[in-house]
Amino acid sequence: MSDPLYRRVIVKLSGEALTGSSGFGIDQATVERLASDLVATAKLGVELGVVVGGGNIFRGVEVSERGVPRAVGDTMGMLATVMNCLVLETAIERAGREARTLSALAMTSVCETYNRKRAMKNLGKGRVVLLAAGTGNPYFTTDTTAVLRAAELGCEAVLKATNVDGVYTADPKKDPKAKRYDKLGHQEAIEKHLRVMDSTAFALARENHMPIIVFSIAEKGAIEAVLRGKGRSTVIG
Numbered sequence: 001m002s003d004p005l006y007r008r009v010i011v012k013l014s015g016e017a018l019t020g021s022s023g024f025g026i027d028q029a030t031v032e033r034l035a036s037d038l039v040a041t042a043k044l045g046v047e048l049g050v051v052v053g054g055g056n057i058f059r060g061v062e063v064s065e066r067g068v069p070r071a072v073g074d075t076m077g078m079l080a081t082v083m084n085c086l087v088l089e090t091a092i093e094r095a096g097r098e099a100r101t102l103s104a105l106a107m108t109s110v111c112e113t114y115n116r117k118r119a120m121k122n123l124g125k126g127r128v129v130l131l132a133a134g135t136g137n138p139y140f141t142t143d144t145t146a147v148l149r150a151a152e153l154g155c156e157a158v159l160k161a162t163n164v165d166g167v168y169t170a171d172p173k174k175d176p177k178a179k180r181y182d183k184l185g186h187q188e189a190i191e192k193h194l195r196v197m198d199s200t201a202f203a204l205a206r207e208n209h210m211p212i213i214v215f216s217i218a219e220k221g222a223i224e225a226v227l228r229g230k231g232r233s234t235v236i237g
Helices: 027-044 062-066 072-096 116-124 140-153 185-189 201-207 222-227
Strands: 010-011 048-051 101-102 130-134 157-162 211-217 232-237
Touching: 010 062, 010 140, 027 048, 027 072, 027 130, 027 222, 027 232, 048 116, 072 101, 072 130, 072 140, 116 130, 116 140, 130 211, 140 157, 140 201, 157 222, 185 201, 201 211, 211 222
Parallel strands: 010 048, 010 157, 048 130, 101 130, 157 211
Antiparallel strands: 211 232
16 A cells, blocks of 8 residues: 655645535535545544635625625635534544644634644644634635645645546536646646636745645545545646
């Protein structure tokens, strides 16, 4: 059995990854499958940080288009990520691994507040660290958060989980001629306006020489497979 390619990573999950087939909210069976995958990956000796989006509950950008100030809408979206992290933390612990939610927004009666030393200590103890509330600032996506935390915590890669098995020249669901990239450079991803991540996240990854691996989360064991160098994915950087 092959050893994992990386020993400390950030896994980036979209909020939509928690919805299952419903497209909204939280599907418990899906959460438990993801938790099982994270636990199996941690058992390989990989230190795991997880950044989860909040789009399954609330999208700050969408509500700001209806008159709510963008900064307020983004803050509401951060709170949605806290809810997602808490439900995932519970599922991970039920699956047999310790986990901790650390929030960039202070809410001490709900979870611990993020700081680098606290996160490093929890990673060192083998706990899955769930990084909630984005960067704690409006106008920054959870994709950018994933790369920022990876750089802060000395991670070796960001694993970007999506609903397709990598980055394509076009939407493979709409264009049957779309081709999947095996590898891309950060700058190439920016110049081609590939929307798998925002340009701020790509630029930050480029500056910190941080590889981003894009893969499909649809199948059980997908995270572990990527870390063993199996399955289909696109490596950016």
